[in-house]
Amino acid sequence: MTEKTNTSRRRLSRPLVLQAAVALADEDGLEGFSMRRLAQELGVVPMALYKHVANKDELLDGMVDIVFGEIDSPSIDGDWRSAMRRRAISARAALKRHSWAIGLMEIRSPGPANLRNHNAVMGCLREGGFSFETAIHAYSVQDAYIYGFAQQEKTLGFQTPGDAGEAAQRRAQSIGAFDDYPYLAEIATKLPGSGYDNAVEFAWGLDLILDGLDRRRTPDGNPTVASSAADPAPTRPGRPALT
């Protein structure tokens, strides 16, 4: 089970390499992930990989785009709010499945799935009645929250309600910090019984943000950045008029 478990025989291909790479990172995290480990997993010598990917960075780009491909692309028609909510929740799920990707989603140079998703988000907001400026803001605040939350969730590393409090308690006690930090102590003692759940936590903040966006969506909202009069969304099917 440790050697060449995967994929019958040699004769690699780029998709096969990418897929094996994602699987390996899912298992071992990004620290355990190396070109040499991946090659071994594929039953091949390390340098063989370089016939299919330019280098490790480019490999990571491809892996990240696979994760992007697992995120719901909102449709342009329909309720912007529920579409955004669905996308955010599916993004959190994807990042939970592939938590090695969390630091990378925004760093690697964007692949096709990334571009498609981002275009769809922006389109959904524009067609949902957001001005250009406000759509940019809305985009920014949502993505910051999604990726930031995923990062936190990865760190704290508890998923079941039971674990949550234990983790907090272990942490605080290991520092011996209860006396100096009464409010942290409150967390350590109260969280265990509170039925804390990361999915609920994520939704709470997400809905707070979506509420706020809805409230700022109206065309008479505050244009915080220089903007001209009416700004219609790009013409739908093809390429918009771009001066």
Place this chain on the structure above:
Amino acid sequence: MTEKTNTSRRRLSRPLVLQAAVALADEDGLEGFSMRRLAQELGVVPMALYKHVANKDELLDGMVDIVFGEIDSPSIDGDWRSAMRRRAISARAALKRHSWAIGLMEIRSPGPANLRNHNAVMGCLREGGFSFETAIHAYSVQDAYIYGFAQQEKTLGFQTPGDAGEAAQRRAQSIGAFDDYPYLAEIATKLPGSGYDNAVEFAWGLDLILDGLDRRRTPDGNPTVASSAADPAPTRPGRPALT
């Protein structure tokens, strides 16, 4: 200017090592940062560092806690909202100064400055009238936003309004994606003239979140998690009663 510019002579110390490490990471980023480079910068052989830090991980812990120390700790008395706003803005500033720390703030095991800050935030919320459950939510959504925004800002890498549009344009064009992604194209063409500013952007989302928190702060707010009746904050000066 490349060799032993720093700190006159040998005779290291832990704070000196940490400080030099932060400086080096500020300059070269985390990729360029290695024990060997740091030792060289200090005019010392690599193994000398290990007399003052246990290993690279522990060194990173110390570096991160220095960054935490540069973040405003909110005071417990006074307006919770302005205190939270100040903390968030100072956190963004610190992460901008030390952008290498962005992926690390939540991963490394917490140091004293970290604990102090987190305790102060929780205290500020509790004394500001948030129920325990809501304070946890408030905490989570704020930190996710702050760290997520910092991550995005680091990636996009533009700071001056001028750069912003150029970066977007360069990005989109390098992919040749204009035709397929009209809404991304809109960003690429409109952002340059819009006076985009990361500080404004950050504040927009931050205020959206703080508005939402204020709206949910009232004691009759929705206790999403199991909670008993009245839950007073921990008694102020010393350690609260913890059953």
Place this chain on the structure above:
DNA sequence: GACTATAGGTGTACGCCGTACACTTGTCAA
């Protein structure tokens, strides 16, 4: 079926990395 071009797998090697372990040396208390 034999021949050959070439895509794809191999072997070796280099310079980086973190750090274990045994050593020398500089400093300060007695």
Place this chain on the structure above:
DNA sequence: TTGACAAGTGTACGGCGTACACCTATAGTC
């Protein structure tokens, strides 16, 4: 002056990404 001990040194090991030259198995032609 001495000697203990903290601090800096030198050497070495295994792992990393990957450059470069090499071999080989397949596929298209006759």
